[in-house]
Amino acid sequence: MKNSKDDHPVGDELKNDYAHQEPDKVVEPEEALKEIAIEDLPNSIKKALEKTGWDSLTPVQSKSLPYQLDRIDLMVQARTGSGKTGAFVLPLLEKLDPSLNRTQALILVPTRELARQVEREAEIIFEGSGLRVLSVYGGVGYGRQKEQLEKGAHMVVGTPGRILDHLMRRTFSLNDLKTLIFDEADRMLSIGFYPDMQQVKSYLPRRPISAYMFSATFPEHVLRLSKEFMYKPQLLSLSSKHVHVAEIEHAYYEVPAMGRERQLMRVLEMENPTSAIIFCNTKANVNFVTAVLNNFGFNAGDLTSDLSQNKRESILGDLRSGKIKFLVATDIAARGIDVPDLSHVILYEPPEEKESYIHRAGRTGRAGSSGIAISLVDVIQKLELQRIATTYSINFDCRTLPDDKEILKTINERLTTILEAKYRSTTILEKERINRYKELVRQLAQDDEQCTLVGMLMDELYQNSLHARPPQPPSEGQDTSGNRPRPAKRPPQSGNRPGGPGKGGRPQGRNSGGNRRY
Known part of the structure; x- marks a missing residue:
């Protein structure tokens, strides 16, 4: 098993244009800790790396491990394939006690596939340590999961709904929890999962624990909601270096010249945006796409140059309030419009002028949050996208269009989550x-x-x-968990840097002396 670095699939036609690009830009917390090398790691982690055959740490691992070993709450922005699973599993070798047959680490993930994947990687890393890991997820019976939980799993990884089911059934307890981790945090705090996350929060310990979020993107609403689960979280970003639109992820799907609107529906169902602006080049396409979206079941509004100013403001107000989820627009919407929580910009077709791409893409990733700009292109239009990439030094990821089986699988998982949540209530x-x-x-x-x-x-x-509003944090002073008010957090204690004493001998980090309300 080798520890691979980020791979950015951009398509053969685009790869050569990025050979000159600089490496990932790193944005570190104000009080940044020095990244750690293998020789400075605790012995337990060194031994795990030797057994797994990892001969080096990826950037996300070397930069995030010091914060985790020092028990500092952290949000980590890193792409899939960057080694982030190892980044949050490796420190658990130091944090978990194999002699205590209780759940000490909880990893929350959005899908059963990811739960199984994290479980497999953790089993490899934990081999010989005495630590046990278990994945739990919906869509299957409770029997085996209940049996394994009762035996005692030191680390549990699962989907929020099934985790909540077991907590409500008293199958297992979080009283001994030390570490809480959100993988793909942008999805964990999305519309479908947020109500369950609020309930899970009420089962978390009343004492301090460490909390970490890992995600490829951190939309504005996730940055707001993170404070409900973390204490003064720091942000570590290993995002690609882009010109003009620094924190935006850029991607494209190659679609047939005919039937583009059907492919748009597939992309929306797979991406599941919090909200999005969909750009078209003509008013005719705006009207057509808006009609298709609404007929398909998505709530969409249109914005073109022939609308009055009052009508434009009304539509933008509907988008900001969540009354509509998608705004279909010409380039008139690309300048001077600021919509919070806009997670995606989708280009139904490439712009006629290269600079328009920057204005379109810049509608997402506002106020320091991240976002995604997705282009739909046919074979000929991909050449225009290549020119945009070259002009602005943008790295485009090539994504594969989902087939019917993938779409159905995604819908079934969402439906199962919704049904289980309704039944619990x-x-x-x-x-x-x-x-x-x-x-x-x-x-x-x-x-x-x-x-x-x-x-x-x-x-x-x-x-x-499909019409649900994005989750909102509770208002000031509101306690949605049903718990008593949070005790005041005590002043932080000094802590050692990574590489100090082994398990049981490490002084508590500077995030360890406080209290957290859940």
């Missing part, structure tokens, strides 16, 4: 009523035509979820 009487329909559901499921009736209900539930 039901009363005892409502559960009794629901049980009356089990036999009917079994009968309908056995007949292909009758099964369509269940599918109709599922579709209605899924379409309603």
Whole structure:
């Protein structure tokens, strides 16, 4: 197993243009800690690296490990494939006690696939340490997960809904938790997961723990919500170096010349933006795309030059408030418009002028948050995108269009999450009523035509979820967890830098002396 560095798939046609680009730009906390080398690591981590065959640390590992070993809450912006799983699993060798058969680390992830992936990597890293890891997720029975939890798993990685189910069933407890980690934090604090995250928060210990968030992007709403789960978090960013649009991720999908609107629907379902502006070059395309989006079930508004100023302000107000999720616009919307929580900009077609790309892409990633600009291009338009890349030294990731199987898998996971969350919120009487329909559901499921009736209900539930507003942090002084007010945090204590005493001998870090409300 080798520890690989970031790989940026940009397509064969674009790769050569980026050979001259500078390495990733690093944005570190104000009180930055010196990055750590393998020889300075604690022995437990050194031994794990030797066994796994890792001969070097990736940048995200060498730069984030000092903060984690010093128990400083940290948000880490790094792309998939950068070694971030190792970055948050390796420090647990120092933090977890194998003699205590209790859950001491909780890793929250958005999908079952990611839960299994993290579990596999942790098992390799933990081999021979006595530490046990378990993944739990929805869509499967509770039996095996319950059995393994009762045996005692030192690290549990899972989706919020199933984690919450086990907590409510008292299958396991977080009383001995030391570390909380959010992988793909932008999705963990998204519309679908945020209500569950609020409930999970109420089960966390009343004493100080360490909390970390890892994500490729940190939209503005995630930066706001992070403070609910972390104490004075620092931000470490290993984002690509871009000109003009520094914190934006740039990507493209190659689509057929015909049927582009269908591919747009696929991209939106896979990307699941908090909100987005979709740019078209003509008013005719704006009207067409807006109609397609609304007919498909997405709530969209249009913005073109022939609208009055009052109408424009009204539509922008709907976007900011969450009344509509998507704004379809010509370049009139690319200048002078600032919309918070705009996670995506999507170019339905490349702009006619190269500089317009910068104005379009610049609508996301505002106020220091990150964002994503996605272009849909056919074979000929990809050449124009290449010219934009060369002109502005932008690194475009090439993404593969999802097929029907991938789309259905994504929808099924979201539906399962929604259904499980709704069931958890039901009363005892409502559960009794629901049980009356089990036999009917079994009968309908056995007949292909009758099964369509269940599918109709599922579709209605899924379409309603597409209109949900992005999660908002509680208002000042509001306690959504049901806990008593947070005790005042004591002054931080001094801590050692990484590379000091081993397990049990490390003094508490400067984030260890306070109290945190959950």
